[in-house]
Amino acid sequence: MLHDAVPLLHDYLAHSAGRLGGKVALVCNKQRVTYGELETRANAIAGDLAASGVVRGDRVMIFADNTVETVVSFWAVLKANAVVCIVNPLTKSDKLDYLLNDCKPTALITDGHLQAVFREPARGCPSLLRMIVSGTIDDVELSRLPHAVRWATAVAIDGGAPPPRRCIDVDLAAIIYTSGSTGEPKGVMLTHRNMMTACTSIASYLELGEDEVILNVLPLAFDYGLYQMIMAFRTGARLVLERSFAFPARVLELIRQEGVTGFPGVPTIFAALSELKSLKDQDFSRIRYVTNTAAALPLKHILMLRELFSSARIYSMYGLTECKRCTYLPPEDLERKPLSVGIAIPNTEMWIVDEHDRRVGPGVVGQLVIRGATVMKGYWGKPEATARKLKPGPLPGEQVLYTGDYCRMDAEGYLYFVGRGDEIIKSRGEKVAPKEVENVLMNIPGVREAAVIGVPDELLGQAVKAFVVMENGRTIGEKQLQMECQKRLENFMVPKSIVVVASLPMTDTGKLKKTALS
Structure with a gap:
């Protein structure tokens, strides 16, 4: 019998709902949803999944935009003791077909406006025992999908309690597919412990509290976007969720209206910001921190962000899906080390090796190695690719991540990203x-x-x-x-x-x- 006190990822939502049930947790597409409402809906969807045959360890794919239903579904899948896999709504039919055949989900949660994409792949996926479709879809189309029901039907069942708890923290929580810009997409396997460790580490150096209002314009299928939602609900903060940064003026107005305190972005978003002429008229005084990942920010973007968000701390960060986050640059070091991606995140160790697997000293370029509880369990169904990334670590039986990224470290231990191994x-x-x-x-x-x-x-x-x-x-x-x-x-x-x-x-x-x- 498993003990309910073992902390799991979905406890973040349950605990915040228990403390702050009436507080608005999510603002999305003019909807405002409280923690209590999210918890009730997630329990209902989890119950439907369990009743449909979803059991511990089964995969459930979510193919949808940044919506309230996607947020609810993420937590519902975990509550059903299953493994969640969110797929970007821009994915085409052939790639979706590949992903379905790769992870063989027992259920698919999606939206009617994507039916032209998911229709044939779903019909050809023999592992599906349930489809839950939100949005608009006619009865005939719905009847032609395997074991399909409308979202309204699934969410209407009693959401008082989730299915019985079956998982422990070393069970898989999520499979996050890499973008597949080179070769086939690979499913990164992450446990509850992996993801909770990453959240605890990042939230500690960002100093997140429940008074935060976090803007997320990044896809929930992208781990950087997904963790904004997870960390917000971990701390009892409010998440302002947008589909993208395609309409900057709308997003800037949301920042003002909602009193946003946290703004995570990527270089393309900051490049778009630099083009806007109306920025000087905006009041961003409530923004407390701005984060960037993917690479060190160009100096011109650092200067622009400092001018625009004059009261904010700016964090340059670096990571990869296989371990979530590697490093962060403390804001106080931005002035003296603007090109660095910083130091190892809390509870993580890193070093650099040469082509003979020997550790190298300051200033020498080599491959970055990451050690810690954030390191993935491997790639789903790809043991050879896993063996190239995960290798024996300092302790017997442990594995560390060989990132494939080339970096150098200065004498103070600050990291400088040089390039992906296959880009040199x-x-x-x-x-x-x-x-x-x-x-x-x-x-x-x-x-x-x-x-x-x-x-x-x-x-x-x-x-x-x-x-x-x-x-x-x-x-x-x-x-x-x-x-x-x-x-x-x-x-x-x-x-x-x-x-x-x-x-x-x-x-x-x-x-x-x-x-x-x-």
């Missing part, structure tokens, strides 16, 4: 880190965004090629951009060609998609 360019026999070239390009006045790749070259092996997006109204020629690079870079790092483009290709989660550049 070998030109003229020298190794070129795209990030170094991109940083130089980004700090040329008039350049808004930059991306650097290696392309085949008969003489050089690989040539450095850059793509830049200019700020509105600015024009700079390729020769002038190359001259600016020559002032700041070694000769072998200067791009052989620079192409000015209207925009850079992005993945569904807003990350730069370099595989679409050539």
Whole structure:
């Protein structure tokens, strides 16, 4: 018999609902939902899943936008002792079909407006015992889906108590698929302990409290977006959930209306902010912190954020889905180490190794290794890929994460991201880190965004090629951009060609998609 006192991820919602049942937990699409309402709805959906045959360890896929139903479903799946897998609503039919066949979910929770995408993959998925469809869908279409009911039907059952608790903290809580920008998507397996450890660590250095109002414009299918929701509900804060940053003026008005105190973003969002002319008229005095992940912020964005959010602490962070978060740069260090992604997050250890797996000293570039309770259990159904990432650690029987990312550390232990292992360019026999070239390009006045790749070259092996997006109204020629690079870079790092483009290709989660550049 399992003891109910064992803390699990979904206890975050239950505990906050117990303390703060009447408090608004979620603001989404003009809806305001309290902690008590979320808890009741999640219990109801969990009950429906359990009654449909979902048992401990089964996977349940959520294919939907950032909506109230998606938030409820996340907690409901955990309460049903199952493993949650949120899939980006921009996913196409063929990829959805791959994901369904890969993780073989027992249930699929989705929205009627996506039926053109999910219809055929769902019909062809033999593992499904239940589909719950929110939004608009006619009766005929619903009847053609496997074991399908409307959301209103599933949520209407008694939500007084969840199904009996079966899991312990080393059971899987979630499978989060990587974007698949290179090769097939891989499902990162995370336990309750993995995710709770990450939440505790991040919330501690951000100093989150229940008076926070956290804005999330990132997809819940993206772990950075998902953890905003989890951490908000862990502390009893309020989450303001938007589908995207596609309409910046609307989001800025929400920041003002809701009194937002926390603003997590990515470089593409901050680049878009820098283009807005109306920012100086906005009052952002209540924003207490701004976070960035994916890479160190360019200096121009740091200066812009400091001016815009003058009373906020700015956190530059770095991580990957396989361990959630690796490092953060304390705001007080931003001035003296603006290009660093910081120090290891609390309760995590990191070091850098060379190609012979030997630890290296300060200033030496090598592969980053992460040790701690946030490290994933592996990739779902992919033992060979898992073995390349998880290797024996210092203690017998433990495994540490070989990130595949190349970094260096300074004498104080601050990390500097150099590049993904598969992105390093070998030109003229020298190794070129795209990030170094991109940083130089980004700090040329008039350049808004930059991306650097290696392309085949008969003489050089690989040539450095850059793509830049200019700020509105600015024009700079390729020769002038190359001259600016020559002032700041070694000769072998200067791009052989620079192409000015209207925009850079992005993945569904807003990350730069370099595989679409050539």
